[in-house]
Amino acid sequence: MSLFLFIPIALFMIVSTCVVSFSRNLIYSAFALLGTLFGSAVLYGMLSADFVAVAQLLIYVGGILILILFAVMLTTGIADIKITNKSVYGKWALPVFFLLLFGLLSLLVGVDWPVAKEVTAQSMVRPIGHALLKEYLLPFEVISILLLGALVGAVVIVRREVR
Amino acid sequence: MTLTMGHVLALSAILFCLGLYNVMTRRNAVGILMGVEIILNAAGINFVGFSYFQNNFLPGQIFTLFLIVLAAAEAAVALAIVVAIYKRSQTIDVEEATLLKG
Numbered sequence: 001m002s003l004f005l006f007i008p009i010a011l012f013m014i015v016s017t018c019v020v021s022f023s024r025n026l027i028y029s030a031f032a033l034l035g036t037l038f039g040s041a042v043l044y045g046m047l048s049a050d051f052v053a054v055a056q057l058l059i060y061v062g063g064i065l066i067l068i069l070f071a072v073m074l075t076t077g078i079a080d081i082k083i084t085n086k087s088v089y090g091k092w093a094l095p096v097f098f099l100l101l102f103g104l105l106s107l108l109v110g111v112d113w114p115v116a117k118e119v120t121a122q123s124m125v126r127p128i129g130h131a132l133l134k135e136y137l138l139p140f141e142v143i144s145i146l147l148l149g150a151l152v153g154a155v156v157i158v159r160r161e162v163r
Numbered sequence: 164m165t166l167t168m169g170h171v172l173a174l175s176a177i178l179f180c181l182g183l184y185n186v187m188t189r190r191n192a193v194g195i196l197m198g199v200e201i202i203l204n205a206a207g208i209n210f211v212g213f214s215y216f217q218n219n220f221l222p223g224q225i226f227t228l229f230l231i232v233l234a235a236a237e238a239a240v241a242l243a244i245v246v247a248i249y250k251r252s253q254t255i256d257v258e259e260a261t262l263l264k265g
Contacts, residue, residue: 093187116218150236154243
């Protein structure tokens with residue numbers, strides 16, 4: 001994969017994530033989150049993870065983002081910025097942000113990562129299907145039970161009447 | 164110019180720091196949840212990137228799939244709690260949600 005394809009996607013993702021983090025309006029943040037998630041789906045597709053890319057689109061963009069938008073619109077007065085998105089502790093968080101960013105970037109520049117000589121891209125749908133029902137069967141079943149529990153729990157929490 | 168693992172890791176590090184900044188500064192519970200989603204997404208990019216450059220696609224991609232499913236479960240439960248808190252006290256400011264403080 002060439003760098004000229006990667007850099008526009010990366011810039012798009014970084015800009016929309018900046019909007020998520022620094023915007024004063026929660027609706028703008030929620031819609032900018034779409035850019036981040038969609039960009040990472042494209043990136044997964046380019047990194048030969050086609051199945052993960054489609055799952056990302058379906059679950060993150062189609063599910064979680066809609067859920068977040070519903071939560072935003074159900075809970076707050078959208079027009080009132082003071083209520084929707086107060087931002088606090090910026091003068092403490094910004095140094096932490098830059099220190100951590102600088103630390104991580106200098107860490108990964110200095111390391112010689114072990115990399116395979118040649119990467120052969122291939123479709124991953126069939127291998128993932130086989131792996132999920134063979135060696136990863138136990139985590140697959142556990143996560144389905146977890147999803148069931150989360151679903152029932154979410155419904156129970158929301159439906160309980162306030163006394 | 165070809166893509167190297169450093170580029171992918173740098174992108175994921177930047178996304179992680181932005182998400183952490185979001186979590187640190189927001190008071191709105193839904194905003195904090197968005198930051199958590201960004202952090203989880205950055206971790207997923209790291210997994211896929213590592214498995215791609217090792218030319219061993221399967222483990223990283225399966226872990227990323229599980230990560231996506233866990234993020235979905237977490238978002239559902241967290242947003243349910245947020246809506247329940249809002250129904251009770253008409254605010255989702257996390258500094259005012261002191262019901263369990265005693």
